[in-house]
Amino acid sequence: MARVVVAVMPKPEILDPQGKAVLGALPRLGFTGVTDVRQGKRFELELDGEVTDEVLAEVEKMAETLLSNPVIEDYSVSVER
Amino acid sequence: MARVVVAVMPKPEILDPQGKAVLGALPRLGFTGVTDVRQGKRFELELDGEVTDEVLAEVEKMAETLLSNPVIEDYSVSVER
Secondary structure, eight states: OEEEEEEEEEOTTSOOHHHHHHHHHHHHTTOOOEEEEEEEEEEEEEESSOOOHHHHHHHHHHIIIIIOOTTTEEEEEEEEO | OEEEEEEEEEOTTSOOHHHHHHHHHHHHTTOOOEEEEEEEEEEEEEESSOOOHHHHHHHHHHIIIIIOOTTTEEEEEEEEO
16 A cells, blocks of 8 residues: 655646635735745545556556646646655 | 645545545546545645744644634645755
């Protein structure tokens, strides 16, 4: 059993209304010092067996075809411990 | 300038219909070997200045009060390089 994390974030040039809403709410709640917020998605995948290069390539393919929209989002794959 | 990442995930005992939908879609797309999927949120916060313990405590408070719903979600705060 291994856990692989896929992080999906809006591309820098894409507007992010959710992130902007959080950024606008922070000062109203008394929080200062934050200059930008981006909101994205995080997927935790539990995998059978070892995380080989082949498995990671498979997860990259999942991230590209199912978990993200490559037109507006970037993704990154990382292995958790 | 520093970047702090807040990951918000549904608590283990909470149903996660989005994650289940992804899990169900994977075999239909020809992907095997994934035994569970959980979907959560990822926030990237750009901060003015250094990331001190005080700043991190402030971000923890943001995560608890604004970015997550502590009844159904867990959060974790990490500093990105």
